[in-house]
Amino acid sequence: MSVDVGTENEPALDGVVDGSAESSSGTLVDADSDVDPTLSVVLPTLNEEEGVRWCIEQVKEVALEFGLVTEIIVSDSSTDRTPEIARDLGAIVVEPEAAGYGNAYKHAFEHVRGEYVAIGDADTTYDFGELPELIEVVYEEDADIVLGSRLEGEIKDGAMPPLHQYVGNPLLTKFLNTFYDAGVSDAHSGMRVIKT
Template identity: 70%
Template sequence: MLLPADSEATPQISLVMPTLNEEEGIRECIQRAKNAFRDLGVQAEIIVSDSSTDRTPEIAREEGAIVVEPDGKGYGYAYRYAFDKARADVIAMGDADTTYDFEELPKLYELVANGDADMAMGSRLEGEIKPGAMPTLHQYVGNPLLTKFLNTFYGAGVSDAHSGMRVFTRDAWEEMGCETTGMEFASEMIMQAGAADLKIEELPIVYHEREGEETLESFKDGWRHVRFMLLNAPGYLFSVPGMVLGLFGMLLMAGVAFGVPGSSVTLGPNTMIAGSLFTIVGYQVASMGAFATVSGDPIRKPDDPVTEFVVERLSLERGATAGIVVGGAGAVYAGYLVVTWAQSGFKSVPFTVASLLAFTAIVIGVQTVFSAFFMSAVASSR
């Protein structure tokens, strides 16, 4: 059922396995994949993307697999390199450590081959996890939490975002446009698929204990996933937190200026100072969402109306003008305070709500002017 690299026939499915010293499990994985292809009645190819120093590539060739050696490093790069070599219109992927039973491939393949999904995934969390197959922390904290992040930020709608058993069409792969080289590649596929509105379907699978030495570094690799997800969702990282902080700050300042409706609580100078700080910090954080969107090409661009307006309509001239107006208004009142201070013989000037409002406006105005120039410089350099 396996076609060699020089075969004139075109395989109906290409299975890609990345390997790094998997001599203990590679043979069983290939044999199970052969059984799956036999059950499906399709011609296939197995591409082993190998960076091993043990007998993994020799065993793979003995079993009829095509072995390629990536010219770069990383889990994601090994997949990307092999996907470019794949000849079939349907591509499957999975680890070669016996954790995934490739005899379960047919049900995923049929979802894709029948047009019911652009990408079909095996869900370990909805299926069965054999004792010892997955650390408790991964099963009940790590994987569910990372999946929740992906579903919230990217609308993926999956139950097990980091399952390594996946089947997808070549068209879907090309539409994803993945670029990462490390372990975050697994997240990027789902993020890109969600952003491209590709149809993802899941079926439960059994997850087995691995053969050979574990190469995953839980916290380091987990952080790489989280970091990549956050950097590609500036709306959630910057815009939303910034607007929440800024709104909270303005509410505090309004509470000092006008009082708290229906309450006997009296807010004083310290609350006013805190409100000013929250407003300034919130404004700065929210502006970073616009900077990140303009300077890069995030997978999930901010979709709140404020950031969209800033990115799409705010020019250097408009931004600088707005900053001058806001800062200028504050500067006029600050100038009045300086004159009053001088006329009093430079005696202590009492604190007023208006004075702190004025200085807050000055800070935000100056930030707006320089931010407008910075955004213009970044946009012109792209």
């Protein structure tokens, strides 16, 4: 899907961005801040020290470029340096009581404060530079959720296990598009933006 996210004369996310001085600089807020973020980004992590820096830096660039007051919540069960790296970059690190991908999200969602919540893996699978396009669709189309796509209309070799590539993802994608006119190309995409 191609989405117009703004021009030089008309900035993207115009209705989403708070016009305050704090937000115009793309403030990254911490858990103790009295400022409510417009965007909460949740990154579940398990030993992602190789990718978490890149993901957080991308989110920070988006926040700065579009003047979004943002919080980054890393829900972490790592045994490596992932939480240390995330904290050093300004992320809020929370530790779920139970291990697992679903538990990481469940625990992180208890901490989000943003009007919009973006989720995605911190293993460099997703380009967080595309967040403005997803946020714009949620805002402009008054949608509750928008899914990103790793596939851009096609499944690339090695992108996922064969069972997912040839059965799971294509069937679910076709089902959603046929019965709900969802317009998705990657129903199993983990990069999503949700309006709270």
